[in-house]
Amino acid sequence: MSDFSSDEQGTGSDAWSGQVAxxxxxxxxxxxxLASRLARRGVFVALWDIRSDKLEKAAQRIGAMAIAQKVDVTSAGQVQAAAAALRAKHARIDILANCAGITGKTNIKSHEVDLADFDHVMNVNLRGSLIAFQAVIGTMLERNYGRILHVASISGKEGNAGMLAYSTSKAAVIGMTKVQGKEYAETGIRINAIAPAVIRTEMVAMLPEEQVRYMTDKIPSKRCGTMEEFASAAEFIVSPRNSFTTAFTFDLSGGRAVY
Ligand SMILES: NC(=O)c1ccc[n+]([C@@H]2O[C@H](COP(=O)([O-])OP(=O)(O)OC[C@H]3O[C@@H](n4cnc5c(N)ncnc54)[C@H](O)[C@@H]3O)[C@@H](O)[C@H]2O)c1
Known part of the structure; x- marks a missing residue:
């Protein structure tokens, strides 16, 4: 008879304890x-962000389980220095969640795209995710354990008109996830993406209303996702329980994507 007892492996709070994200x-x-949720599970979280004003407040809100590190993900030097400082203190990095992202200019057609803006969006969303990946993968390989989550977007799967730079960068993030997941599939490292539809964060608040309406109208659930729904899905993806799925892009789109 099959032994199902191992199904419970890695589900308790002990599985998170001591982890560094x-x-x-x-x-x-x-x-x-996501950081707040992981900290509640007992994971020490390093917040990497370009906005020092928001960083301090965020770290204070989480408390002793968080550290704020001012990092621009487009700078390989800054990212490597932050990873080295973290390793020097904790000797491990178990989780990387690449959530830094920008939309660039939107609600414009491709012939209106400014190349400098396009480059900047690709730099942050795609190249920045690769830079962060390269800064942590060595530590994960040493311990043969890791969970990496690249935050892509439904726009990367479907292509949102008016958002060439953003949609292209997120499609590339999905492509990167497929490659990386396969490359490390024989190790204890799992690399996945998630493709949310609209969740009302500051990024969305900064978009032209017409662009937001275009995106939300396409959601069959007829509502936006919530931060909690994101945190809940992302928590599973970076958990020890997510042990046999890699190179995959998880859905969080209220029915918009069915593949
Ligand atoms: N909110 C949505 O509807 C939605 C949908 C799909 C995908 N996403 C993706 O989710 C991720 C998080 O977005 P959000 O909605 O929470 O936006 P947000 O603007 O609230 O958060 C993004 C954070 O990234 C930081 N950041 C920007 N450039 C950076 C850089 N160069 N280096 C370091 N940090 C930088 C910002 O300062 C900000 O704190 C992004 O990748 C976004 O594309 C969001």
């Missing part, structure tokens, strides 16, 4: 929601 874009929005 890096959350890029952790000063606000979805990154902060």
């Amino acid at each position: 890096v959350i890029t874009g952790g000063a606000d929005g979805l990154g902060l929601a």
Whole structure:
């Protein structure tokens, strides 16, 4: 008879205890929601963000289980220095959640795209995620354990008109996830993405209303997702329980994506 007792492995709070997580874009929005949830589980969280004002408040809100590190993810030097400082103190990095992201200019057609803006969006959303990945993967390989989550977007799967730079960068993040998941599939490291539809964070508040309406109208659930729904899904993806899924893009779109 099959032994199902191992199904429970890694579900309790003990499974989280002692873990160290890096959350890029952790000063606000979805990154902060995930960081707060992980800290409640007993994970020490390093918040990497460019906004020092928000960073301090976010770290204070979480308390002793958080550290604020001012990091621009487009700077390999800054990212490597932050990872080295964290390793020197904790000797391990178990989780990386790449939540730092920007939309760039939106509600414009492709012929209106400013190339400098396009480059900046690709730099933060795609290259920044790779830079953070490269800064932590060595430590994960040493311990043969890791959970990496790249926050992509439904726009990367579907392509949102008016958002060329953003949609292209998120499609590339999904492509990167497929490659990385396969490359490390024989190790204890799991690398996945998540593709949310609209969740009302500051990033969305900054978008033109017309662009937001375009995106929300496409959600069959007829509502936006919530921070808690993101944190809940992301928590599973970076947990020890998520042991046999890698290279995959999880859905969080209220029915918009069915693949
Ligand atoms: N909110 C949504 O509807 C939604 C939907 C799909 C995907 N996403 C993705 O989720 C992630 C989080 O977005 P959010 O909605 O929480 O936005 P947000 O603006 O609330 O948070 C993003 C954080 O990233 C930080 N950041 C920006 N550039 C950075 C850089 N160069 N280095 C370090 N940090 C930087 C910002 O300061 C901010 O704190 C992004 O990748 C976004 O594209 C969001």
